[in-house]
Amino acid sequence: MHNGVSVTQFIIEEQRRLPGATGDFTSLLNDVVSACKVISNLVNKGSLIGVLGTADTENVQGETQKKLDIITNEVFIKSNEWAGHLAAMASEEEDDIYPIPAQYPKGKYLMSFDPLDGSSNIDVNISVGTIFSITKCPEGIDNPTKEDFLIPGTEQVCAGYALYGPSTMLVLTTGNGVNGFTLDRDIGEFILTHPNMTIPADTREFAINASNQRFWEAPVQRYVDECLQGKEGPRGDNFNMRWVASMVAEVHRILTRGGIFMYPKDNKDPSKAGKLRLMYEANPMSMIVEQAGGISHTGYERIMEMQPNDIHQRVPVILGSKNEVEIVVGYHKD
Numbered sequence: 010m011h012n013g014v015s016v017t018q019f020i021i022e023e024q025r026r027l028p029g030a031t032g033d034f035t036s037l038l039n040d041v042v043s044a045c046k047v048i049s050n051l052v053n054k055g056s057l058i059g060v061l062g063t064a065d066t067e068n069v070q071g072e073t074q075k076k077l078d079i080i081t082n083e084v085f086i087k088s089n090e091w092a093g094h095l096a097a098m099a100s101e102e103e104d105d106i107y108p109i110p111a112q113y114p115k116g117k118y119l120m121s122f123d124p125l126d127g128s129s130n131i132d133v134n135i136s137v138g139t140i141f142s143i144t145k146c147p148e149g150i151d152n153p154t155k156e157d158f159l160i161p162g163t164e165q166v167c168a169g170y171a172l173y174g175p176s177t178m179l180v181l182t183t184g185n186g187v188n189g190f191t192l193d194r195d196i197g198e199f200i201l202t203h204p205n206m207t208i209p210a211d212t213r214e215f216a217i218n219a220s221n222q223r224f225w226e227a228p229v230q231r232y233v234d235e236c237l238q239g240k241e242g243p244r245g246d247n248f249n250m251r252w253v254a255s256m257v258a259e260v261h262r263i264l265t266r267g268g269i270f271m272y273p274k275d276n277k278d279p280s281k282a283g284k285l286r287l288m289y290e291a292n293p294m295s296m297i298v299e300q301a302g303g304i305s306h307t308g309y310e311r312i313m314e315m316q317p318n319d320i321h322q323r324v325p326v327i328l329g330s331k332n333e334v335e336i337v338v339g340y341h342k343d
């Protein structure tokens with residue numbers, strides 16, 4: 010059960026803890042929450058309202074877009090462009106940054122987001138999500154450029170995701186731990202149901218797309234091979250595997266019961282540093298994972314310390330239960 014604290018009340022109480030907080034941030038988060046409620050409704054209705062299937066367009070990643078990729082991108086932009094809290098946005102579905110239109114006031118925050126992560130699952134009714142990352146716009150900058158977004162993940166003031174699963178959940182951090190809220194559709198509010206989420210330090214469950222095995226670098230090959238050897242192998246224990254192909258679902262499982270998620274660099278396409286995008290997948294998820302006591306790493310460096318060089322930059326990701334990620338990082342050092 011829960012004590013009925015809504016995400017709005019929770020954010021305002023959080024805001025009271027921040028000296029000099031003006032309510033601007035609280036109002037921005039409320040606009041983000043509203044967008045997630047609208048997206049939840051669209052995803053939930055699916056075929057009933059004709060939003061499934063592919064559009065005949067590609068995004069900047071060269072990936073065929075789902076109709077819902079485009080629709081949810083529009084929802085997120087329209088919900089957040091008008092209120093005067095943001096100076097610009099960056100989206101997986103937008104080639105360049107999205108400046109706030111001239112008719113609206115500009116604010117002091119920047120937001121990067123993936124409006125519908127895991128959208129390849131949407132037509133087969135598997136959980137998908139929205140991921141967002143909020144940073145401060147540099148002082149005195151009214152018309153931010155792409156460069157103003159390209160700061161390390163340690164500078165994020167907020168990171169969160171909505172998970173459109175059997176229930177719709179919102180998971181949020183502003184640097185003071187991680188809290189989970191469940192959407193009560195009867196009252197249209199996200200209610201605090203998972204206070205202070207923490208990732209168990211140990212796990213026997215790994216998540217990776219094993220079809221890429223032949224392309225992985227040696228440390229990841231070694232780690233997964235040892236897991237597969239089970240009790241008789243060097244780890245002396247049996248492991249379980251999961252792969253949902255929705256990062257939001259994987260991270261949420263890890264926050265809930267532990268685990269390690271890997272989308273490592275593979276040499277299937279040597280020009281790509283990885284599959285996942287730093288600014289609106291890896292960085293926000295890294296802030297959440299670290300705030301919940303986990304580790305998020307490329308194998309060679311802490312993800313949140315990376316200096317981004319492009320808003321659509323890709324990065325290898327190894328994140329989750331502290332003690333397990335440390336083993337994989339150790340193999341990269343050997």
Ligand code: P6P
Binds near residue numbers: 218254
């Ligand atoms: P693959 C979804 O497209 C995504 O960006 C992540 O959410 C997910 O973890 C990964 O890609 C799935 O990739 O290669 O298994 O389809």
